[in-house]
Amino acid sequence: MxxxxxxxxxxxxxxxxxxxxxxxxxxxxxxxxxxxxxxxxxxxxxxxxxxxxxxxxxxxxxxxxxxxxxxRNYLLPIQPEVIKVETFLSPSKEATPAQRILTNFYRVSRDTALVNEIKKIVDYQCQLCELKLPLSESKWYIEGHHIKPLGKPYNGPDIKENILIVCPNCHVKCDYKLIELSMDMIKNNKQNIQQEYLEFHNEEYRIKVETK
Ligand SMILES: [Zn+2]
Missing domain, CATH: 1.10.10 (Arc Repressor Mutant, subunit A)
Known part of the structure; x- marks a missing residue:
């Protein structure tokens, strides 16, 4: 069964x-x-x-x-946009399985209309390190991060005030709580990210540091 x-x-x-x-x-x-x-x-x-x-x-x-x-071990058929990312990650175009998995992750984390809207508002630039990653002359690669995660047990809201726009590097730092976040660090805060979500992140960061 x-x-x-x-x-x-x-x-x-x-x-x-x-x-x-x-x-x-x-x-x-x-x-x-x-x-x-x-x-x-x-x-x-x-x-x-x-x-x-x-x-x-x-x-x-x-x-x-x-x-x-x-x-696990499921690789997406490569789609045009994914190929662009892979080309960026691996100029030889021979992406390793690990890189493919990473691009699958990008594809999935990119999708909501709200995230796309905020990406546009902040001009496709990382709000932490200000990196703007071109895929072509008129397209940039960037990701949306729900500071307080959606779904159980956190039940973070899917609202613009909870979504930070970040490059892949900064996204990993946020996901794995490698850094603390403060309002001063957030560039171009046009979506009006709220302090309560940063506090949630920092609380998780402290728990992680303490349990190291
Ligand atoms: Zn960044």
């Missing part, structure tokens, strides 16, 4: 491009209850706090609690 439902969920995620939010997975798997989908994923992932009970099939995309899961 566990194996059968895990394979069903795996296929559902693959049909969504290899990575999907829990809500997308629920929609694709109406035959299972939400709680049993979550349990099945967790029992098949070494990213959960417990050792996986079964085969290690799933990984978290933005960390536990973000509600985004991917299928």
């Amino acid at each position: 566990a194996k059968e439902s895990a394979l069903y969920i795996k296929e559902a995620i693959e049909s969504l491009g290899g990575v999907a939010t829990l809500n997308q997975i629920y929609e694709k798997c109406p035959r299972y209850q939400k709680s049993s989908i979550r349990r099945t994923i967790q029992e098949h992932s070494s990213d959960t706090t417990t050792t996986p009970k079964y085969e290690d099939i799933f990984f978290t995309v933005n960390g536990l609690g973000s509600g985004v899961w991917g299928v």
Whole structure:
């Protein structure tokens, strides 16, 4: 039973491009209850706090609690925009599997209309280090970071005041809580990022430092 439902969920995620939010997975798997989908994923992932009970099939995309899961070792068919990113990362065009996985991650983290709107407002420039990464003469590569993550257990809001626009480097620093954030650090704060979200980030940062 566990194996059968895990394979069903795996296929559902693959049909969504290899990575999907829990809500997308629920929609694709109406035959299972939400709680049993979550349990099945967790029992098949070494990213959960417990050792996986079964085969290690799933990984978290933005960390536990973000509600985004991917299928391990699943590579997306390369799409035109992804190729551009890969070309940038790897001039030889022979991207390694690790780089492909990274570009899949970029593709997924790029998508909401709200994030795109804020990217435009801040002129596609990293709000932490001010890097502007050209893909072509009129296109730039940049990512959106929900400072307080969406989904359980954080339930951060999907509003512009909670979305920081960052380059891939700064995105990693934010995701992994490698830096503290302050209002002074945020350039061009046209979306009016709120202090409460920075405080959430810094609290996570302190917990991480203390448990090192
Ligand atoms: Zn940056």
